[in-house]
Amino acid sequence: MEIQADYKPWRAAPQLPALTDIIGRFAIAPAMPRPLSHIRVLDLSRVLAGPWASQNLADLGAEVLKIERPGVGDDTRSWGPPFLKDKDGGETRESAYFLSVNRGKKSVTLDIAKPEGQRIALALAAKCDVLLENYKVGGLAKYGLAYDDLKKINPRIVYCSITGFGQSGPSAHRPGYDFIFQGMGGLMSITGERDGEPGGGPQKVGIAVTDVLAGMYASLAVTAAIAHRERTGVGQYIDLALFDAVVAFGANQILNYFTSGKIPGRYGNAHANVVPYEVFATADGHLILAVGNDSQFASFCRVAGRPELAGDPRYATMPGRITNRATLIPLLREILRERPGARWLTELEAANVPCGPINDYRQVFEDPQVQHRRLKIEIPHQAGVPSPTVASPMRFSETPVEYELPPPVLGQHTREVLGDLLGMRREELDQLAAQKII
DSSP states (O other): OOSOTTOOOOBOOSSOOHHHHHHGGGOOOOSSOOTTTTOEEEEEOOTTHHHHHHHHHHHTTOEEEEEEOTTTOSGGGGOOSSEEEOTTSOEEEEEHHHHTTOTTEEEEEOOTTSHHHHHHHHHHHHTOSEEEEOOSTTTTGGGTOSHHHHHHHOTTOEEEEEESSOSSSTTTTOOOOHHHHHHHTSGGGGSSBOTTSTTBSOOOOSSOHHHHHHHHHHHHHHHHHHHHHHHHSOOEEEEEEHHHHHHHTTHHHHHHHHHHOOOOOOOTTSOSSOSSEEEEEOSSSEEEEEOOSHHHHHHHHHHTTOTHHHHSTTTSSHHHHHHTHHHHHHHHHHHHTTSOHHHHHHHHHHTTOOEEOOOOHHHHHHSHHHHHTTOEEEEEOTTSSEEEEEOOSOOOSSSOOBOOOOOOOTTTTHHHHHHHHHOOOHHHHHHHHHTTOO
16 A cells, blocks of 8 residues: 555645644545546656646546656656655655655556557556646657547547647647746746846746646646536547747736737836835845735835825826836835834734745745645655655635645556556566566
């Protein structure tokens, strides 16, 4: 069994009283099944975008069969250090990167480059509701595992392909990485300090945001296709591109361009459409001031002891503050430097002025709100130690997310899945292992 026999999964519930908050860690399974508990996913994806999508589906209750190469597994298993430490303090083969996106799944090792591996993959696909893959365009067709192949044996299957540029177009054949898409998709053109300022120039986001976005869109698309199938009985093909995802992410900045014809630029930590909305130095550090409307600005001015600024026609309204940011921001910089950050945060929060500190991740998980929401979770791992993970932000009143399965070790569930799902006998599995097909 993957988890300790005396372990009872606890549920990530809405805000609870203190005593219930403690007891809730050991709550028994919910009365109602999770939203996707009737769904089985064949996950042929690796690295980040696809695994992010399949982890979301697993959090929602889907049974996810993660297909990995025998002896090697998902590329990210080796993307360390850091690696999970075992109970003796030694390093396991489980990288932090792999652990971050593979909870709730079953690992099945299978060589789909071999005919027998392809036969097994087809047999599994026939018993699955969803297939996720992120091979190059046409990459699975040579193995007989393209959508056109699978819908013949399972017309209800929802088949989601995640690629860099999509299945069509002049760039469809090109490989790509998150960094490239952040540049090509416009995100880096609006991220980073302004030219001419210290440290000016384009910057990428600190995580592989394009992969995460594509994974989130894939999760939504798959669940929508499942809803469609439950009404019609018909599956479908989903063509999801990382490039499309990061362009769509441009949101209000793109609409600024569409409506004005003016190409958006970089504002550093400032905002194109809201002023003041940026990082300010205090007497002892930095804080974020995010004033979203005129009443909040008036409140800020009162706390700062400068009520006349709220009455100045140049700054009284948001359009005025945007137009006159070049004169307003230097004034605010002088004001914010007059007091230490903790005092500003206390006084501004009391006045309902949006503000906040800039936390590192240690400080994030020391935050009382983060602790109350139980955003750090530990799941017993095969290595005999807790596997840390970050809780899903999806909070359901009736079908809470559970955290039953830790990220699997390579091939942990191969014999279980092939035996239970396909009825393979031990002798047959031994032979496949000897041939390095599993």
